[in-house]
Amino acid sequence: MSDTDLSVPFRQRAGSALGDKHLQEALTIATTKFIGLRREAFGEFPEGERLRDMAREIKEATLQHLDRYVDQLIDSVERLGGHVHYATTPEEARRVVLDIAARTGARLAVKSKSMASEEIHLNEALEAAGVIPIETDLGEYIIQLAHERPSHIIAPAIHKTKGQVADLFAKELGRQVAADPEELTRIARVELRQKFLDADLGITGANFAVADSGTVVLVTNEGNGRMVTSLPRVHVAVMGVEKVVPSMTDLMVFLQILAKSATGQKLSVYTTLVRGPRRAGELEGPDEFHLVLLDNGRIRQIAGPLREALYCLRCGACLNVCPVYRQIGGHAYGYTYPGPIGILLTAMLEGPGSVKDLAHASSLCGACADACPVRIDIPRMLVELRREVDEARIASWTERLAYRLMETILASPTLYRWSKPLARLLQRPFARDGRIRSVPLAFGEWTRTRDLPAVARQTFQERWPELQNPTATPGSSTATGEPCDRSRLAPESGHPRPKPDSRHPLQ
Amino acid sequence: MTTRAEFLSRIRTEVGKTSGLFPAGTAQRPSDPRAVTETIKRELAERWPHALERFQLEFERVAGVFHRAASLVAVPQVVAGIARERAVRRLVAWHARELGGDLLDSLAARGLEPFAMPPGDLDSAAERAELRRRVADAELGLTGVDLAIAETGTLVLRSGAGRPRSTSLLPACHIAVFDRTALIESLGQAGVFLELWNRGAHEDGVGAVTSFITGPSRTADIELTLTRGVHGPKEVHAIFVDQVIRG
Numbered sequence: 001m002s003d004t005d006l007s008v009p010f011r012q013r014a015g016s017a018l019g020d021k022h023l024q025e026a027l028t029i030a031t032t033k034f035i036g037l038r039r040e041a042f043g044e045f046p047e048g049e050r051l052r053d054m055a056r057e058i059k060e061a062t063l064q065h066l067d068r069y070v071d072q073l074i075d076s077v078e079r080l081g082g083h084v085h086y087a088t089t090p091e092e093a094r095r096v097v098l099d100i101a102a103r104t105g106a107r108l109a110v111k112s113k114s115m116a117s118e119e120i121h122l123n124e125a126l127e128a129a130g131v132i133p134i135e136t137d138l139g140e141y142i143i144q145l146a147h148e149r150p151s152h153i154i155a156p157a158i159h160k161t162k163g164q165v166a167d168l169f170a171k172e173l174g175r176q177v178a179a180d181p182e183e184l185t186r187i188a189r190v191e192l193r194q195k196f197l198d199a200d201l202g203i204t205g206a207n208f209a210v211a212d213s214g215t216v217v218l219v220t221n222e223g224n225g226r227m228v229t230s231l232p233r234v235h236v237a238v239m240g241v242e243k244v245v246p247s248m249t250d251l252m253v254f255l256q257i258l259a260k261s262a263t264g265q266k267l268s269v270y271t272t273l274v275r276g277p278r279r280a281g282e283l284e285g286p287d288e289f290h291l292v293l294l295d296n297g298r299i300r301q302i303a304g305p306l307r308e309a310l311y312c313l314r315c316g317a318c319l320n321v322c323p324v325y326r327q328i329g330g331h332a333y334g335y336t337y338p339g340p341i342g343i344l345l346t347a348m349l350e351g352p353g354s355v356k357d358l359a360h361a362s363s364l365c366g367a368c369a370d371a372c373p374v375r376i377d378i379p380r381m382l383v384e385l386r387r388e389v390d391e392a393r394i395a396s397w398t399e400r401l402a403y404r405l406m407e408t409i410l411a412s413p414t415l416y417r418w419s420k421p422l423a424r425l426l427q428r429p430f431a432r433d434g435r436i437r438s439v440p441l442a443f444g445e446w447t448r449t450r451d452l453p454a455v456a457r458q459t460f461q462e463r464w465p466e467l468q469n470p471t472a473t474p475g476s477s478t479a480t481g482e483p484c485d486r487s488r489l490a491p492e493s494g495h496p497r498p499k500p501d502s503r504h505p506l507q
Numbered sequence: 508m509t510t511r512a513e514f515l516s517r518i519r520t521e522v523g524k525t526s527g528l529f530p531a532g533t534a535q536r537p538s539d540p541r542a543v544t545e546t547i548k549r550e551l552a553e554r555w556p557h558a559l560e561r562f563q564l565e566f567e568r569v570a571g572v573f574h575r576a577a578s579l580v581a582v583p584q585v586v587a588g589i590a591r592e593r594a595v596r597r598l599v600a601w602h603a604r605e606l607g608g609d610l611l612d613s614l615a616a617r618g619l620e621p622f623a624m625p626p627g628d629l630d631s632a633a634e635r636a637e638l639r640r641r642v643a644d645a646e647l648g649l650t651g652v653d654l655a656i657a658e659t660g661t662l663v664l665r666s667g668a669g670r671p672r673s674t675s676l677l678p679a680c681h682i683a684v685f686d687r688t689a690l691i692e693s694l695g696q697a698g699v700f701l702e703l704w705n706r707g708a709h710e711d712g713v714g715a716v717t718s719f720i721t722g723p724s725r726t727a728d729i730e731l732t733l734t735r736g737v738h739g740p741k742e743v744h745a746i747f748v749d750q751v752i753r754g
């Protein structure tokens with residue numbers, strides 16, 4: 001599978017997405033539809049707001065004692081006859097899965113949608129080891145055939161048209177099919193049904209894992225999660241360590257809001273609760289069950305600045321409402337997890353250096369925090385990330401220089417007073433109608449996509465004496481541009497930010 | 508390779524750094540889930556017609572097809588009707604013990620080719636493979652139901668001896684039979700049953716999987732066009748039986 005080319009700068013990746021007419025159209029249709037469905041679902045569900053608060057609390061409380069709950073989960077799974085593995089890094093996680101595949105002589109693996117396995121790039125590793133991995137979620141199957149990566153957490157192939165899918169099936173499966181979703185789905189059903197029946201290994205993620213009963217919970221609409229956990233002789237679930245919830249009662253709180261946030265369904269079609277391998281008396285189910293607990297940068301965030309990102313349910317709601325995601329789509333972000341939460345998760349997994357550009361791919365409008373079922377304050381963490389990137393001197397020198405200058409000037413009343421006439425002088429060649437449309441040298445990057453308001457002929461501070469004397473004629477300058485029409489970019493953006501409903505003691 | 512001890516100790520160190528900073532609690536679990544489930548059932552013994560109405564409404568909203576039969580004996584007639592409309596005959600069913608009655612003869616008399624699942628596991632892998640072929644070939648799958656959740660139109664099925672997972676998964680048409688003893692009102696109530704089922708030692712014959720099924724399998728992965736039956740059944744039917752099955 002080909003990665004988005006990270007050697008191409010983010011600006012350029014975003015630029016080419018913006019130039020892709022078809023992508024723009026697909027993104028608008030999909031995200032607008034998801035927003036409507038979500039709003040409708042919560043509109044019919046008055047308890048929703050209270051449950052969102054509860055869900056957030058449960059995540060917080062679970063992280064508080066994560067050691068205890070993980071310990072309990074391990075005990076429960078082992079009591080059921082399952083095996084638990086621990087992976088600090090993606091390499092380690094891949095090794096664990098490859099060892100299981102080798103030991104059990106697996107040749108064919110069927111996978112249900114799993115972001116965690118995308119994150120560790122499992123497919124490439126399996127292929128290299130001679131095990132054929134088949135993605136069975138229809139969207140994932142399509143992008144696997146196309147050698148691409150998912151562009152949305154819950155709708156991986158929204159960037160593809162039915163015509164493109166039909167061409168792809170013709171090329172890869174050797175079948176001429178009409179460009180009709182119904183027909184294409186039928187073909188995929190037939191193709192994949194045989195794979196389910198033939199596969200040796202079933203690989204899944206986990207939406208949740210319930211500590212006290214060792215239950216791995218999979219939420220799907222297609223039924224592939226059930227197939228993958230019932231038909232192959234070995235089941236491996238790869239899961240981020242933060243997915244643990246204490247009890248079934250807690251689980252039900254999340255189930256009540258997850259599907260509503262993702263697709264507007266009251267519940268996804270299949271919620272599958274798996275407790276270990278096939279039990280005595282059962283005809284079907286795997287002989288072996290393995291749970292791989294993945295760290296990959298998560299554990300150090302329990303007490304880190306990105307802690308809240310560990311609450312994420314991967315519902316995709318924040319992507320749909322994000323004015324940046326709506327314009328550039330998932331691929332331009334360049335990593336496994338796109339969208340606003342994706343920036344934070346990328347920083348968590350790959351380190352802050354990886355998001356020095358992405359940290360700015362947000363208008364900080366707060367729509368994501370509004371939509372998030374567990375009310376993750378994504379904008380707050382993005383701002384902190386920007387600061388971290390700046391302090392770690394990862395940010396570009398122009399950006400750092402600009403901020404240093406601002407800091408010095410704003411800290412000194414004398415400098416500040418003198419800065420204004422100086423700025424007015426310097427801006428003269430560039431300012432037109434109260435705006436600066438481009439600035440010279442490396443600073444030009446900043447004005448490439450936006451205007452800078454010019455320093456006013458008379459600033460507020462300079463007007464202050466005359467304002468105190470109301471009879472004098474007021475000065476005539478306001479130097480701000482007109483507000484941008486946010487509703488065009490994203491119908492959900494521009495709402496007042498929700499009050500943070502809990503303190504953030506880690507700040 | 509990271510060991511359990513290393514892994515847990517790393518988590519413990521991080522957790523220690525935030526100790527006491529986040530005053531939050533988990534959901535309040537029922538201390539005696541059995542008592543709570545019994546109360547739920549007692550209350551529903553009177554309220555069930557209302558819950559059934561809601562179930563039907565929500566089940567139909569998720570494209571389920573609702574039927575009603577006076578008693579278990581009347582079920583084969585409904586099933587035969589479904590089969591006739593689709594011009595199919597091959598049916599696999601949970602074992603009679605799990606369905607609450609033996610319907611095979613009656614189904615066969617109506618022109619179906621029914622096949623019941625064995626009461627437990629089979630002796631050899633070859634027999635299991637043969638059985639799987641049969642299930643994969645079947646057009647109809649007939650099962651019971653452990654819980655029917657009115658709030659969401661959801662059928663909850665536990666796997667186990669005589670009630671394999673594939674009966675409700677591989678055939679293109681799933682038909683589930685239930686009575687008012689399975690009806691509950693909400694997901695919250697379902698949580699109490701899950702607490703009860705997953706507590707303590709395993710009961711004999713209980714399988715590893717609990718499936719919540721809310722309508723037929725669906726996808727919208729191609730241009731957001733809603734399509735049914737991508738991997739699981741294209742159709743889900745629920746037959747409500749008025750006379751309690753195990754009465």
Ligand code: SF4
Pocket residue numbers: 261311312313314315316317318319341368371372373374375376
């Ligand atoms: S951050 Fe919130 S809205 Fe975004 S995917 Fe995660 S849970 Fe959903």
